[in-house]
Amino acid sequence: MKTLLGTVLALALAAAALPAAAGDAKLGALEIKDAWARATPPKAPAGGAFLTVTNTGAAADTLLSVSAPVAKTVELHTHIVQGDVMRMVPVKAIEVPAGGSVALAPGGYHVMLIGLEQPLKEGASFPLELTFAQAGKVTVTVEVQALGAMGPAHGGMVHDPAAHQQHMQDPAHKAMHEKMHGSGN
Numbered sequence: 001m002k003t004l005l006g007t008v009l010a011l012a013l014a015a016a017a018l019p020a021a022a023g024d025a026k027l028g029a030l031e032i033k034d035a036w037a038r039a040t041p042p043k044a045p046a047g048g049a050f051l052t053v054t055n056t057g058a059a060a061d062t063l064l065s066v067s068a069p070v071a072k073t074v075e076l077h078t079h080i081v082q083g084d085v086m087r088m089v090p091v092k093a094i095e096v097p098a099g100g101s102v103a104l105a106p107g108g109y110h111v112m113l114i115g116l117e118q119p120l121k122e123g124a125s126f127p128l129e130l131t132f133a134q135a136g137k138v139t140v141t142v143e144v145q146a147l148g149a150m151g152p153a154h155g156g157m158v159h160d161p162a163a164h165q166q167h168m169q170d171p172a173h174k175a176m177h178e179k180m181h182g183s184g185n
């Protein structure tokens with residue numbers, strides 16, 4: 001027999017079972033939002049993925065690692081300015097403060113997809129698993145945006161790993177860099 005309570009419970013269960021919108025996921029006090037990646041040109045060795053983590057809890061958490069089936073190696077990176085050059089460097093972990101949020105966005109923290117199995121095509125999507133020190137693991141669907149996309153919501157600095165790599169390998173640039181800073185990096 002169908003009771004009002006039963007109906008309410010059924011509705012609540014149905015709501016709970018609804019999959020999160022693509023690009024979003026929830027894990028305890030953590031909300032992952034707007035996960036996206038930029039499409040890559042053919043033969044690009046690497047790509048970048050971006051998202052925002054919001055921590056509604058009273059304790060900080062730490063993003064320890066990321067993995068995705070689209071690339072051989074997936075690392076957490078940030079950008080540092082070294083001399084006149086902006087470089088990407090791996091980071092061990094990214095802290096998400098209690099009651100705060102951290103953005104992985106072009107020009108800053110990002111997920112680096114190294115050794116792409118195939119180019120990231122606009123309109124495609126792939127799963128990205130995030131591992132947090134406290135909350136554990138959660139998988140979010142990353143949506144691939146256009147080649148020059150700056151993100152679903154915000155602007156930022158251009159981050160194109162392929163172009164960056166090319167820039168770093170440009171002999172004229174390398175010579176200038178060595179002249180300025182010496183050849184020992």
Ligand SMILES: [Cu+2]
Nearest residue numbers: 077088110112
């Ligand atoms: Cu990077």
